[in-house]
Amino acid sequence: MSEYVLLRHRDVPHIDQLEVYRQHDGFEAFRKAVTTMQPADVTNEVKASGLRGRGGAGFPTGVKWSFLPDNLWPHYVVANADESEPGTFKDREIMESDPFQFLEGLMIASYAVQANAAYIYLRGEFWQIAAGLDRRIAELEQAGLLGENLFGTSYSLHVYTHLGAGAYICGEESALLESLEGKLGQPRLRPPFPAVNGLYGKPTVINNVETLTNLPPILHKGAAWYKTIGTEKSPGVKIFCLSGNVNNPGNYELPLGTTFRHLIYDLGGGIPDGKQIKAIMPAGASSFVIPADDKALDTPMDYESVPALGAQLGSASVIILDESVNMARVLSKTVHFFKHESCGKCTPCREGTYWMDHITQRIIGGKARPEDIDLLEAVAKQIQGKCLCPLGEFSISAVLSSVKPFRQDFEELLAHESVENAVTR
Amino acid sequence: MNQLLSQFSDEVRATLAKYPTDQKRSAVMPLLHLAQSRNGYITKQSLADIAEILNISVTDVTSIVGFYTLYHEEGGRYHIQVCTDLPCALRGADDFLAKLCENLGIKVGETTPDGLVTIEEVTCLAGCHRAPMFQLQGDGEITYHENQTIESALKLVDGLKQSAAAKEEKP
Numbered sequence: 098m099s100e101y102v103l104l105r106h107r108d109v110p111h112i113d114q115l116e117v118y119r120q121h122d123g124f125e126a127f128r129k130a131v132t133t134m135q136p137a138d139v140t141n142e143v144k145a146s147g148l149r150g151r152g153g154a155g156f157p158t159g160v161k162w163s164f165l166p167d168n169l170w171p172h173y174v175v176a177n178a179d180e181s182e183p184g185t186f187k188d189r190e191i192m193e194s195d196p197f198q199f200l201e202g203l204m205i206a207s208y209a210v211q212a213n214a215a216y217i218y219l220r221g222e223f224w225q226i227a228a229g230l231d232r233r234i235a236e237l238e239q240a241g242l243l244g245e246n247l248f249g250t251s252y253s254l255h256v257y258t259h260l261g262a263g264a265y266i267c268g269e270e271s272a273l274l275e276s277l278e279g280k281l282g283q284p285r286l287r288p289p290f291p292a293v294n295g296l297y298g299k300p301t302v303i304n305n306v307e308t309l310t311n312l313p314p315i316l317h318k319g320a321a322w323y324k325t326i327g328t329e330k331s332p333g334v335k336i337f338c339l340s341g342n343v344n345n346p347g348n349y350e351l352p353l354g355t356t357f358r359h360l361i362y363d364l365g366g367g368i369p370d371g372k373q374i375k376a377i378m379p380a381g382a383s384s385f386v387i388p389a390d391d392k393a394l395d396t397p398m399d400y401e402s403v404p405a406l407g408a409q410l411g412s413a414s415v416i417i418l419d420e421s422v423n424m425a426r427v428l429s430k431t432v433h434f435f436k437h438e439s440c441g442k443c444t445p446c447r448e449g450t451y452w453m454d455h456i457t458q459r460i461i462g463g464k465a466r467p468e469d470i471d472l473l474e475a476v477a478k479q480i481q482g483k484c485l486c487p488l489g490e491f492s493i494s495a496v497l498s499s500v501k502p503f504r505q506d507f508e509e510l511l512a513h514e515s516v517e518n519a520v521t522r
Numbered sequence: 523m524n525q526l527l528s529q530f531s532d533e534v535r536a537t538l539a540k541y542p543t544d545q546k547r548s549a550v551m552p553l554l555h556l557a558q559s560r561n562g563y564i565t566k567q568s569l570a571d572i573a574e575i576l577n578i579s580v581t582d583v584t585s586i587v588g589f590y591t592l593y594h595e596e597g598g599r600y601h602i603q604v605c606t607d608l609p610c611a612l613r614g615a616d617d618f619l620a621k622l623c624e625n626l627g628i629k630v631g632e633t634t635p636d637g638l639v640t641i642e643e644v645t646c647l648a649g650c651h652r653a654p655m656f657q658l659q660g661d662g663e664i665t666y667h668e669n670q671t672i673e674s675a676l677k678l679v680d681g682l683k684q685s686a687a688a689k690e691e692k693p
Contacts, residue, residue, distance in 0.1 A: 183650065221664070224664040261592075279578075281586065282590070341612040382608055
């Protein structure tokens with residue numbers, strides 16, 4: 098087990114207090130950036146580290162920053178703290194337990210693109226976390242780490258929190274911007290991308306909380322050090338959220354490229370009640386379902402190896418399903434989620450999730466006809482590739498990847514009238 | 523008379539200061555949260571107040587209330603919102619919700635006869651590893667309650683009833 102990077106303060110008492118965080122090199126990386134580095138140097142260092150976006154898309158962070166034009170001002174940085182994917186609870190732990198490390202990362206990103214204002218968009222349910230961040234932002238202003246002319250330079254920065262109000266779609270970056278502007282959280286047509294036309298029509302960087310939290314250690318110890326962790330194409334560490342049918346659910350920080358087996362059995366303590374593992378959903382409800390054979394269990398969790406299994410790593414919210422779980426019931430949950438969260442803008446997503454919800458409810462209610470299984474797949478295929486944002490695609494991943502390998506699960510429900518429990522047999 | 527502005531003038535000013543002066547509309551969601559903190563739901567008066575403060579139409583404000591699930595136009599003073607998404611369901615959340623409702627003698631979506639508590643089923647709250655779990659929304663706050671049992675949840679409801687009764691007695 099290598100040393101923790103993002104969660105290295107897990108055992109430090111009171112690390113959420115400014116004084117304690119500063120005793121652990123807190124804000125030294127930010128000071129170094131502002132006082133000794135040109136903004137472009139910071140971007141280049143992050144590019145060299147190979148850090149990729151941890152919100153799900155895995156886009157190289159430094160490259161994303163370099164897209165901002167330098168003839169259009171002001172620039173904005175927005176932290177995406179809308180953590181809403183079923184099975185994901187890592188950003189919450191970062192912001193609750195080590196808030197200054199996250200704030201320092203946000204401040205470093207802001208300096209790199211010369212933004213003088215940064216917003217943290219939190220899901221509305223994170224009301225208490227937002228209140229905690231507001232307190233810390235006020236402390237940073239008191240301590241001269243936020244505000245005007247930082248460290249005697251001409252650089253100024255203000256950070257603000259903004260609460261959403263319960264909409265998964267606002268985790269999609271263009272919908273997030275719409276919501277931050279006080280509108281319905283519906284995705285924008287792209288291009289133009291937010292890097293050119295973002296918040297209030299200005300160049301904007303949107304980064305996930307975990308992505309930003311990587312920045313203080315990267316600047317402090319250097320890109321070369323960061324690249325020694327993880328794999329060549331997926332450098333660094335990732336927080337894996339382990340949930341579902343597993344003995345020790347929770348957040349586990351691991352180098353990218355660690356196998357599923359290590360996470361599930363060595364750290365997660367295996368499957369409860371001596372049951373066998375059936376399938377893995379590595380990216381929450383948006384996941385393709387991976388049948389958990391030996392090949393899958395020995396697959397390294399990184400941005401290249403998981404797609405080779407026909408799935409995505411996404412935000413690394415690893416949901417474990419044991420042998421007692423019926424896949425039709427799993428789909429009834431994921432499809433219902435996406436039906437509820439579809440913003441209604443694109444017809445294939447709005448109507449398609451509605452009909453998939455009807456069909457899966459019919460199947461688990463024992464009222465389906467044999468042809469409903471094929472109908473479910475057919476509706477899913479009509480959503481595929483026809484929506485503005487990824488939500489429509491997410492809604493069909495589990496459907497398209499589970500009907501074939503687990504068809505028996507669907508067929509055995511056709512004859513049953515009663516539903517004992519929503520997920521298990 | 524703008525009731526929201528007169529009751530929360532400092533909060534309204536601090537909220538507006540977060541956004542560029544020509545982008546006041548950004549404050550619509552924070553102001554709705556503020557308005558809801560008064561009695562657990564958003565009144566017609568609040569919609570008009572916010573529209574006036576931000577210089578947008580009441581329809582625009584109302585559309586925001588309709589789109590986002592944390593805003594309520596009616597219901598009990600407290601909302602117990604149980605997550606039953608897949609990871610929580612794998613840890614017994616459906617069962618938990620059914621039993622909680624049974625014990626309170628109401629159905630999902632209904633409010634207890636005293637108008638105090640509404641039980642709702644919601645999507646993922648980022649507490650998957652500590653299911654069954656729910657959030658309690660009320661008095662302008664949201665608190666998480668994790669690793670729950672029926673006993674702990676009913677105890678919480680009793681506590682809400684007692685503190686509400688105590689507040690009633692005070693003038």
